[in-house]
Amino acid sequence: MRYGIAFRITGVASRRLGWIAAAQGLDLKGQGASRAEGVVNFEAASAAVGGDVRTWLAAAQADVLFEATSLNVESGQPAIDYIRAALEHGAHAITANKGPIVHAYRELRDLGAARGKQFLYETTVMDGVPVFSLFDQLPAIHLQGFHGILNSTTNVILGEMEQGLSLDEAVKKAQALGIAETDPGHDIDGWDAAVKTAALITVLMDVPIRLDQIEREGIRDLTANAVRNARRDGWPFKLVCRARRTASGVEASVRPEKVRTGEPMARISGTSSYIYFETDIFSGLAITEENPGLYATAYGMLADFVTVART
């Protein structure tokens, strides 16, 4: 108990399990063995709760919500509703979902502040690397722009294409490795990278931006030949995210770019990622996340939980 944090899990909601809650604590091992100590098993608990998030939060007496639904690029829903319900219920909300930041950042931030609860999302960009917290530690700094490689699926796919696979073969290999999702479109067409770019602009540059304001081009039109030749010629293709302040706001793009071999981005291989921030204090502040472990995303949510528990 290095951090002196005690917790119990009082609710779980998933497509497979339904909405389960028990304020005295759930038996996650599913054995019901410790029922005598006030821990109930799933069946006993699930009977008590309907399919409504507010009823579920109340039944669970939740202090913290971990929100990990999948990304809805168009609306950020239902994650926004879940997070709003948690903050209104009086729980901190921790999300691994970028949608709510792009579609409802200011509302959720202000709602949390008004209720004295935190809305945290560290794991949404670069997994557990504390990119957002870093800027909390950089008061009054002015972020003029950034560029980087934030989508690891396309980075893995481009690497496989450099080795001779076609796009389709590379996608299948990435799926087999558990990196690409069943529908790889979000990654290949640059949506995931664009949403991350928008999240960084929204939070760190404090400029709200819509996804349709980000120039977006995925890797679907790159042929295996083009990718191989680019690497051979010392200018490998990377799916690069860029943002830069302008007189009227922020200009941003996600697209395949040929990167000089000497550039740090050219070295970012596999599931590694990279971001380079331009600020008034440091002309460049760059962070590289090399080969994150399997638990890096979950670790980011854990770090947010420790932040919440500390305050």
Place this chain on the structure above:
Amino acid sequence: MRYGIAFRITGVASRRLGWIAAAQGLDLKGQGASRAEGVVNFEAASAAVGGDVRTWLAAAQADVLFEATSLNVESGQPAIDYIRAALEHGAHAITANKGPIVHAYRELRDLGAARGKQFLYETTVMDGVPVFSLFDQLPAIHLQGFHGILNSTTNVILGEMEQGLSLDEAVKKAQALGIAETDPGHDIDGWDAAVKTAALITVLMDVPIRLDQIEREGIRDLTANAVRNARRDGWPFKLVCRARRTASGVEASVRPEKVRTGEPMARISGTSSYIYFETDIFSGLAITEENPGLYATAYGMLADFVTVART
């Protein structure tokens, strides 16, 4: 007033000015113009205070001490005494001096905790880049080791030697640029890099280490020819800091190493710096500070001040 922080400067102590304090606030413009508003000029204030840090802190009614004396490699003094006095007086202590971390980290940390005051030192390594705060945001992570380039003076000198200057000429040029100090020995002999390495080990790996436990070799014995040839052959010399956990503690070194051109360290030129952390969650988490501005060190102290004022 974005951070809602109001402050006044109630004391200044320097070799040139002596010990000056005035609880109602000092007139830093030296004009005495705002004396009517309760602000006094230096001469009026300095008469009241002797040369003792405790008397001075009391006269200034200090809430925060900014400690920026120069590094004493052997003992960390008098900075340690000043910081101890501040914490005992009931002031937060912010230092730009690495000595107290290497020679008295645990004592000062525990004293601060006991008095409910903060002991902060963010600017001591990589200027204002929040290296220490970053790890506050990475709970329960296990730091297995690190390597990097942390002394910019030797990095500038090696770059000049690659361009054809001798060590002496390169030192003179770095002095003319305001980068090297009048006595460049601390940098050239690797002391500054060793102290930074020790500070990171002490705080982030939580292993106390003495300077004599760090294998240290500076750049004094490198000839201009060796430096030029190494760059030409694609293996440029860099003064590299390394630390790695072992069964019994930490093994650490500072020494010139030939770095492969493809390695990120090879690209760190001029006053830029670099650190690569090996952790259990991220096999590599690397930070590059490129061309920090003139105010980066002062900025690090300002960031610590905002941290203090927020809590």
